[in-house]
Amino acid sequence: MMPARMMKVALTGSIGMGKSTVGRMLTARGIALFDADAAVHALYAPGGAAVEPLRAAFPEAVGAAGVDRAILSKLVLGDGDAIRRLEAIVHPLVGQVRQAFLEDAAARGDAFVVLDIPLLFEGRNRAGYDAVIVVSAPAEAQRARVLARPGMTAEKFEAILARQVPDEIKRAGADYVIDTGLPLAETEARVQAVVDDLARQAAEMNGKAR
Numbered sequence: 001m002m003p004a005r006m007m008k009v010a011l012t013g014s015i016g017m018g019k020s021t022v023g024r025m026l027t028a029r030g031i032a033l034f035d036a037d038a039a040v041h042a043l044y045a046p047g048g049a050a051v052e053p054l055r056a057a058f059p060e061a062v063g064a065a066g067v068d069r070a071i072l073s074k075l076v077l078g079d080g081d082a083i084r085r086l087e088a089i090v091h092p093l094v095g096q097v098r099q100a101f102l103e104d105a106a107a108r109g110d111a112f113v114v115l116d117i118p119l120l121f122e123g124r125n126r127a128g129y130d131a132v133i134v135v136s137a138p139a140e141a142q143r144a145r146v147l148a149r150p151g152m153t154a155e156k157f158e159a160i161l162a163r164q165v166p167d168e169i170k171r172a173g174a175d176y177v178i179d180t181g182l183p184l185a186e187t188e189a190r191v192q193a194v195v196d197d198l199a200r201q202a203a204e205m206n207g208k209a210r
Helices: 018-028 034-045 051-057 069-075 080-108 139-147 156-161 165-170 185-208
Strands: 007-012 033-035 112-118 129-137 176-177
Touching: 007 018, 007 185, 018 112, 018 129, 018 185, 033 034, 033 080, 033 165, 034 051, 034 080, 034 112, 051 080, 069 080, 080 129, 112 185, 129 165, 129 185, 165 176, 176 185
Parallel strands: 007 112, 007 129, 033 112, 129 176
Antiparallel strands: none
């Protein structure tokens, strides 16, 4: 008998589409979710594994409270070499946290896990995932949500959009689309339907493997 294979599912979507909301709905249903941004926050916090390496590379960005993301962002903005130095420090550390997450989930016997991958399409790293969930919403809802964020301007929003793969392309490349522009109950129902279908797929995949 072959060991069960755990499905890896990517959760993605453009800025302001409601990915965090859908992530909370998934975790409320007992689904293990890896949040790369949360992993970075932990690495940047006092005592985090990224603090000392970043202090050596970008001393102005590190203080008693750990790494100041706003200062770090200003230091690397538009500087390709600085960005590569930053990525060389942070990406392997995030990878270690991600691997530990996957190993823990496999040890529990999870049928599938979801990994929050904000730039899945932008990074062209669709390979390696058994399914992709794209969170979407109407453009007017997206814009209103983003512009309501502190410090956000229309110019910043347009600049971010220009760097992201258009929503229609993401939707076309998805196995599942979850629309957060619907009433909350309808979005919840869609999330439940996706969870049920993923559980069915995982069971069928491992049934064939035996």
